[in-house]
Amino acid sequence: MCKHHFLFLERLFGRSRNARPLKDETKTTKSTCSIRKYGVNSSAPAFNSYTRVHTDAITCLCGLYDGVVASGSSDNTAVVFDTKTGRSLLNLCGHTKEICCLAYGDKKRVLFSGGRDKAIRMWDLNSGDGQSRQFEGHEFAVFGLAVSPTDNSKLMSGSRDHSVRLWDVETGCELGKREISRNLVTALTWFPNCDHTVAQTSEDKALRLWDSRTVDVAVEFPRKQYIEMSCSVSEDGRYCATTCNGFDGRGCEVSLYDVRGGRLLREYRGHRQSTTGCAFLSRGFLVSVSKDSSIRVWDPELSPGELVCLSLPLGGRSLPSARSPAAASVAGQPTPGFRYSNCASAITIMPV
Numbered sequence: 293m294c295k296h297h298f299l300f301l302e303r304l305f306g307r308s309r310n311a312r313p314l315k316d317e318t319k320t321t322k323s324t325c326s327i328r329k330y331g332v333n334s335s336a337p338a339f340n341s342y343t344r345v346h347t348d349a350i351t352c353l354c355g356l357y358d359g360v361v362a363s364g365s366s367d368n369t370a371v372v373f374d375t376k377t378g379r380s381l382l383n384l385c386g387h388t389k390e391i392c393c394l395a396y397g398d399k400k401r402v403l404f405s406g407g408r409d410k411a412i413r414m415w416d417l418n419s420g421d422g423q424s425r426q427f428e429g430h431e432f433a434v435f436g437l438a439v440s441p442t443d444n445s446k447l448m449s450g451s452r453d454h455s456v457r458l459w460d461v462e463t464g465c466e467l468g469k470r471e472i473s474r475n476l477v478t479a480l481t482w483f484p485n486c487d488h489t490v491a492q493t494s495e496d497k498a499l500r501l502w503d504s505r506t507v508d509v510a511v512e513f514p515r516k517q518y519i520e521m522s523c524s525v526s527e528d529g530r531y532c533a534t535t536c537n538g539f540d541g542r543g544c545e546v547s548l549y550d551v552r553g554g555r556l557l558r559e560y561r562g563h564r565q566s567t568t569g570c571a572f573l574s575r576g577f578l579v580s581v582s583k584d585s586s587i588r589v590w591d592p593e594l595s596p597g598e599l600v601c602l603s604l605p606l607g608g609r610s611l612p613s614a615r616s617p618a619a620a621s622v623a624g625q626p627t628p629g630f631r632y633s634n635c636a637s638a639i640t641i642m643p644v
Contacts, residue, residue, distance in 0.1 A: 345371045345380050354394035354403070356417070362403050364391030370405050372417065382422045384415050393479075395437035397444030397461070404447060406434030412449055414461070427459050429466050436480030440504070442487045448504060450477025450492055458507050468507030475500075479522045485529040493520035499534050499549065511554055518543030526572045531557070533578055535567040546570050546580045548592065560590045 348366035355361055359376040370391055372382040389408035396403050403415040403422075412427035412434055427447070436450030439461075446467070447459040454475045458468040476495035483489040489510070490502040497519055501511040519537040526532075532551055538544040544567050546560040563582035570580040578590045 345373055345383075351390060351392060352394050354396050356396050356403070357398065357401075362394055362396065364394050364405055364407075366390040368407070368409075370394065370403070370415070372403070372422070382415075382417070384413075384422045384424070386413050386424050386426075387411060389433075392433055392435045393437050395439050395447070397439040399442075399444040400461070402444065402461070404437050404439065406437050406449060406451075408433040410434065410451070412437065412447075412459075414447075414464075425464055427464050427466075429457060429469075430455065436477045436492060438480040438482040438490050440487050441482055441484050446487075446504060448480055448482065448490050448502070450475075450480050452476045456480075456492065456502060456507065458504055470502075470507045470509075472496075472509070478520060481523050481525050481532075483525050483529045484527055489529070491523045491525055491532050493523045493534055495519050499523065499532065499547075501532075501551070511551075513549060513554065513556065516543075516547065521566065522569050524571045524578075525551075526576075531572070533570045533572065535570050535580060537566045537568070539565060544582065544584075546578065546590065548578070558592070560588075562588055 346363065346365040346367050346369065350363050350365050352364040353361055354363075356372065360372060360374050360381065362370055362372050364370045368385070368387045368389060368391065370384040370387075371380050372384070373380050384403075384405070387405065387407040387409050388411075391405050391407045393406045394403065401417045403417055404412060405415065406412050410428075410430045410432060412430070414425045414427070415422045416424070427449070430449065430451040430453055432452040434449055434451045436448075436456075438448045440446040445461055447461050448456060449459065450456045453471075454473060455469055455471045456475075456477065457466055457470075459465065460467055474494075474496040475498075478493045478495060481491045483491065488504045490504055492500045492502060494500070497515040497517070499513040499516075499520055500509050502508070503510040516534075516536060521535045521537050523532060523534045530551055532549045534547045534549070536543045536545055536547070541561075541564050544561070544563040544565060546563075546567055548557045548560070549555065550557050560578070560580070563580065563584055563586065565582050565584040567580050567582045570578060573579055573589070576592055578592060580588050580590065582588075
């Protein structure tokens, strides 16, 4: 892992809204969720647990800048949190239902959030109170957001209303819309090296590449057997990875696609439950997280039978030894760490 990045994973399962308080809970307990830092530079790493900032489950995370991360929650709020000081910087209130996805525009320092209330909000992190603007148009929950990387002038959103929409960030006006039958969007990722290509996964089991100039599908890959849950794109834009919603080891793979060739390259198997998030790291490594409470780092250069280079049980006290010299080098970096929560279900890279 590159020393300039930290890896974040989410899902902290909080108490159900209808659950009764536990006997040992006190009046000072205001939440059930926290963020933890997991070091990977020793055989028995310890973790740091940060102040709990939400009153319900964390549903999404987004790395912002210099040790700062944003979290969205089922408590209808987003929080901007400084992992270096362990303090909340902003509490962003405005959604009336669970926040499902986040995206960050680093050029404008704005944070976007989408929720089950059908709303998209843009939060200005340059202002002291996180002033917001609302983008309206979706008819059901918003599960995917992506910002154009060069100038942050465009926002693409995806929803369970089967539509993908393009927005002008400055005006909040809708620039284009496309509906595809059964396209219940699960994630969107803008290509980091291209201002007009966006990857999208869906409950119809398809991976699509969109051309933002026309708001039309440029490429659709052959559909998987299981629902595609998330997608990530390599820094050079050559590869796209997706995760699947499976069970008992079936349909729990991470799939790697050749974007230029328009084909599936390989599948990484090892998770036992739904593999709900993935991200590309430095030197080509790929990391995934699953509802089986594990993190796995994969080395694409190895053969399919040797793809696991590091496996981290979220509740474990030790790390299995790496299976390749390259993996050992990754695990031996002095500064990086994992920040995670039990039963993680999403992943994001954050600069530090």
